[in-house]
Amino acid sequence: MNNLVPRLPPGNATAIHLVPKLLLGNAPREPTMSRTRYRIVENEYPYFMTCTIVGWLPVFTRPEAVEILFESWRYLQQNREFRIFSYVILENHLHLIASAPDLADAIHRFKSYTARQIIGLLKRHGADLLLQQLRDQKAAYKVDSEHQVWQEGSHPKQIQSDEMMLQKIEYIHLNPVKRGYVDDPLHWCRSSARNYAGQPGLIDVITNWT
Numbered sequence: 001m002n003n004l005v006p007r008l009p010p011g012n013a014t015a016i017h018l019v020p021k022l023l024l025g026n027a028p029r030e031p032t033m034s035r036t037r038y039r040i041v042e043n044e045y046p047y048f049m050t051c052t053i054v055g056w057l058p059v060f061t062r063p064e065a066v067e068i069l070f071e072s073w074r075y076l077q078q079n080r081e082f083r084i085f086s087y088v089i090l091e092n093h094l095h096l097i098a099s100a101p102d103l104a105d106a107i108h109r110f111k112s113y114t115a116r117q118i119i120g121l122l123k124r125h126g127a128d129l130l131l132q133q134l135r136d137q138k139a140a141y142k143v144d145s146e147h148q149v150w151q152e153g154s155h156p157k158q159i160q161s162d163e164m165m166l167q168k169i170e171y172i173h174l175n176p177v178k179r180g181y182v183d184d185p186l187h188w189c190r191s192s193a194r195n196y197a198g199q200p201g202l203i204d205v206i207t208n209w210t
Contacts, residue, residue: 040104040156046085046209047103048168049154051111052093054137057130059118059149061091064125066190068117069094070203072110077204080106084205086169088176088191095172097159107154115149162210169196 040047053059060066066089076082085097100106122131131147138148159165173196176188185193195201 040107040158042158043099043101043103046083046097046099046159046165047156048159049096049098049107049156050093051096051107051154052151054148054151055133056092057133057137058091059130060089060094060190062121062125064121065118068114068121071117072113073203075113076100076106076110080109082106084192084203085165085207085209086172086192086196086205087203088172088188088193090175090179090181090190095175097165097168097172103156107156111150111154115147118149119147165209 060069069089073082073084077084080100080102082100083098085099087094087096087098098106119131119134122134134147134149138145139152142148157168159168169192173185173191173193176182176191177185182188185191186197186199189202192201192205192207195205196207
């Protein structure tokens, strides 16, 4: 993986080979890991991350809430050297592969900004029930805010080889298929599957990472 991760072992993934694999493959099961291993320690590597709404509440059924995510990512791409390699957004969580000179700071900024904007959106739309649920889910120690939007952490897993990168991209793109939302990854517009198929996506994604 040129200039991204050391080849441990060498991989042979290419974007052009990826799409058939995505359409025909099966999503691998995610291994369980202790929380102490979820740390961003080497910023030269991309990381696979998961960000989840508290209580698994379906915040992203609202298109405006999804656009808030893209708005934040675009800002980080332009101002924080934030590089997105793959993503998928579902109704209550997202998966992402990204890198940045200070990735932990970028993710902190992303979650902080989007949380404020989502709360503002829900208030404007009078989504009182969802706001109450976000209030009820707030951790007791968060005394500086009325609501909590995101669960703590992003469970970062360092991408250490082309093989691992390809596996995680496949897992990401097959998520909507595995859940029965669509039959083809390309039919789920809120993911990078279309970027890898050479079609217009909703945000810039680095697909030529090999």
